[in-house]
Amino acid sequence: MKAPVEYLLHLADNAVVLGQRDAEWCGHGPILEEDLALANVSLDLIGQARLLYQLAATRMGGDATEDRLAYFRGDTEFRNYTLLELPNHGALVGYAAADRDYATTIVRNFLYGALMVLLWEALEKSADADLAAIAAKSLKEARYHLHHAADWVVRFGDGTDESHARAQAALDHLFPYTEEFWTPSAAEDAAVASGAAVDLRTLRAAWDALVADTLAEATLVRPQVRGYVPEGKHGRHSEHLGYLLGEMQGLARAHPGATW
């Protein structure tokens, strides 16, 4: 059974949006090794997004291509988690100028990475053979991403007073957005019904355990979350996605079809 295109776009948009955010550190990493690390994580994510967009484009037919899907859809057409479009700093309006905060980047990669190792592992057994093939590749990469992020969460959390405070602040800011993982969209329900995907709620206990393990070692406290559930995967985004796409899509839209 084939996964619905909407579901493939959800996975692809997640990867491309986080890939774009992580890539903002390219040339600005706090240390050279981390500059390289984040660029490598971005490469993997954008590579995963390409495989998913290519698959979606093939199934959509017509004039759909991976580039059209990535560069010529507007913000309300994107189906990524709201968590992934937030800037690399604390809560500020979209046009605010602020220094990038590495703790925010790392905590986000950790929370999302913990989800993706579990999801890709489950999707390896997808009834959709093409999606299963992409999952098998992506899982290997996601493991390194999580390993990298978890390592830094511990260093920050169990580090200096300053790094601990920043990591805890990032966690407090970002954690509520993970509620979106556990509230299925129509596209996810359809993917589950077709046998192409798994209900994420069945992975929640494992995710909680993964996160708890690292937070304990990092001496960080999991914040209480109540009420708010973001709806990025339904196309209802924060103001930040528009700015992100403005930068990501600008070149392709200014010079459609350009090659070099």
Add this chain to the structure above:
Amino acid sequence: MSSTVDKAWATLEQLTDPEIPVVTLRELGILRDVRETAEGIEVVITPTYSGCPAMGQIEDDVRASLERAGIAARVVTRLAPAWTTDWMSDEAKEKLREYGIAPPHHTPKDVSVVKFVRRAAPAEPVACPLCGSTHTVVTSQFGSTACKALYKCLHCQEPFDYFKPY
């Protein structure tokens, strides 16, 4: 016709990885198959990391070298089974070591995700490709390319790349 397949194999055997010129695409497990189909010769390659920027170059190299040899062939990319460093021959691993890159260990079997992530879990030591010491430490999980990690030898003090198990 099978002689064309042999000729294609022989031609492609000359091709090395753009970033690691001591190992061939076949030795790395990127070149999967050369076969005859109803439409002619088909060369099957598989990507390493999803975002590896060398893949485009590799595909171009394959096409160009077949063209130079006068072999008409299609190049197809196959995702499954996913590429793994376990496909590297011992010979290829030895070439990596001689080149200064610590070759990958075998990928761990049946690792549960939770176990993989635990920092306390003892890691298999990586031997320095220069002096052979296993008294080494990770500097960064990500090195000069997506497929490598950066290590430092505490014995000879040299930094080196480790080809990560994938």
